[in-house]
Amino acid sequence: MTDRNAAQSSELEATDRAILRELLRDGRCSFTDLGERVGLSVSAVHQRVRRLEQRGALRGYTARVDGEQIGLPLTAFISLTPIDPAAPDDYPQRLEHLSEIESCFSVAGDESYILQVRVASPLALEDLLRQIRESAKVSTRTTVVLSTPFENRAPEL
Amino acid sequence: MTDRNAAQSSELEATDRAILRELLRDGRCSFTDLGERVGLSVSAVHQRVRRLEQRGALRGYTARVDGEQIGLPLTAFISLTPIDPAAPDDYPQRLEHLSEIESCFSVAGDESYILQVRVASPLALEDLLRQIRESAKVSTRTTVVLSTPFENRAPEL
DNA sequence: TCTGAAAGTCACGAAGG
DNA sequence: CCTTCGTGACTTTCAGA
Numbered sequence: 001m002t003d004r005n006a007a008q009s010s011e012l013e014a015t016d017r018a019i020l021r022e023l024l025r026d027g028r029c030s031f032t033d034l035g036e037r038v039g040l041s042v043s044a045v046h047q048r049v050r051r052l053e054q055r056g057a058l059r060g061y062t063a064r065v066d067g068e069q070i071g072l073p074l075t076a077f078i079s080l081t082p083i084d085p086a087a088p089d090d091y092p093q094r095l096e097h098l099s100e101i102e103s104c105f106s107v108a109g110d111e112s113y114i115l116q117v118r119v120a121s122p123l124a125l126e127d128l129l130r131q132i133r134e135s136a137k138v139s140t141r142t143t144v145v146l147s148t149p150f151e152n153r154a155p156e157l
Numbered sequence: 158m159t160d161r162n163a164a165q166s167s168e169l170e171a172t173d174r175a176i177l178r179e180l181l182r183d184g185r186c187s188f189t190d191l192g193e194r195v196g197l198s199v200s201a202v203h204q205r206v207r208r209l210e211q212r213g214a215l216r217g218y219t220a221r222v223d224g225e226q227i228g229l230p231l232t233a234f235i236s237l238t239p240i241d242p243a244a245p246d247d248y249p250q251r252l253e254h255l256s257e258i259e260s261c262f263s264v265a266g267d268e269s270y271i272l273q274v275r276v277a278s279p280l281a282l283e284d285l286l287r288q289i290r291e292s293a294k295v296s297t298r299t300t301v302v303l304s305t306p307f308e309n310r311a312p313e314l
Numbered sequence: 315t316c317t318g319a320a321a322g323t324c325a326c327g328a329a330g331g
Numbered sequence: 332c333c334t335t336c337g338t339g340a341c342t343t344t345c346a347g348a
Contacts, residue, residue: 012227020222027184027218032341041317046343048315057226061184061218062311065177069214071168072312075262077234077271092306099313104306105232114234114300118312143271147263149249152309154219155229155275156256189324201333203326317348324341331334 012057015040017157019048020058024154027061064152072118075145076125079111080138087137094136100128111141169214172197174314176205177215181311184218221309229275232302233282236268237295244294251293257285268298 012020018038022029029037035045052058067073080091091113092104103116115132119125129140169177175195179186186194192202209215224230237248248270249261260273272289276282286297 017227020220020227023220024222025219027220030341031343042342043318043344044316055226057223059221059223061220062182062309063177063180063184063218064216065181065312066214066216067312069169069212070174070177070312070314077262077264096307099310102310102312103308105234105302105308106304106306107234107300107302109300111300114302143264143266143268145262145264145271149261149263150253150258151260151262152219153256153259155222155224155227155259157227187324188326198334199324200326200335204332207326315348318346320343320345322341322343325339327338328336329334331332 012157016048016052016057019045019052021154021157023049023058023061024157027063067118072120074119074121074125075148076117076119077143077145078115078117078129078132079141079143080113080115080132080136081111081141083137083139091136091138095132098128098131098135100124101132112138169314173205173209173214176202176209178311178314180206180215180218181314184220224275229277231276231278231282232305233274233276234300234302235272235274235286235289236298236300237270237272237289237293238268238298240294240296248293248295252289255285255288255292257281258289269295 015038019034022034022037031042031046031049034049035042038045040048049058067075082091095101095104095115100117100119101115102118105114106112107114117125117128119128125142129142132138132140172195176191179191179194188199188202188206191206192199195202197205206215224232252258252261252272257274257276258272259275262271263269264271274282274285276285282299286299289295289297
């Protein structure tokens with residue numbers, strides 16, 4: 001066995017973590033480079049990446065884009081509190097269609113959900129808030145982001 | 158001129174937005190595919206992508222990785238309030254070295270900053286909170302994420 | 315799970331309109 | 332800003348260990 005038999009394919013081995021580390025740093029890194037960096041042949045890396053994709057450890061790849069330059073300079077966090085505490089908890093589905101909502105977290109604490117949103121302007125935020133309240137029957141508390149010292153840093157693997 | 162002359166290279170043109178849309182969907186998409194999808198030759202797309210990278214609209218590429226499978230199943234938001242309101246505002250620099258902190262937002266509202274963190278366990282979170290308080294001389298308020306209905310969705314371009 | 319080789323695809327710069 | 336074209340690099344598969 002490997003380390004501690006990796007609890008039914010749960011924990012990742014060193015080489016796989018090295019691969020993920022490189023792909024987090026550069027999602028377009030070639031298999032050739034990847035192979036050199038982790039000390040494996042091109043085909044071996046190729047197989048491992050495919051396996052990581054199939055396992056779901058590697059969910060995909062995406063570009064990192066500048067919010068300002070694409071015309072969405074305003075980020076905010078919106079906390080949700082259900083108006084009717086007895087209503088069924090289907091808030092995520094009710095909000096899914098609003099593309100301005102980047103992330104939706106179910107949380108412990110005073111509020112039920114935290115939404116991370118990105119919009120073009122204060123006016124667009126006002127409109128989004130109206131749509132959220134209408135779609136989900138919730139009251140909202142909004143925290144506007146002034147600046148982002150850093151964001152989406154890669155975790156240490 | 159184009160649309161409204163794009164306010165000094167600020168706004169993006171339709172083809173560039175189409176390219177970003179595709180790269181947000183699949184960060185490893187080949188230039189060949191990209192060209193077909195946006196209706197341009199391979200070289201033209203290549204040039205545009207390079208230009209977008211130089212402009213800073215395209216900041217890079219990254220893999221999307223499953224938090225659970227890499228051994229970091231716990232996400233939380235931590236709000237920061239300075240203990241000494243007169244202290245210099247260098248909190249981001251003081252916290253930068255803590256790799257568990259994925260994002261750091263300066264916000265308007267009751268608190269000064271919101272941190273998004275990812276850790277292995279409640280114990281690791283406790284330890285991180287201690288380090289944050291020590292490093293930045295702040296009091297903290299923590300909201301634990303129970304589940305994530307959706308996260309990091311691509312914005313509508 | 316690895317390696318090495320073969321075949322097909324792709325990246326990327328040059329030249330030109 | 333676009334196209335076409337050519338070369339070298341890369342991806343992907345497969346056989347073998």
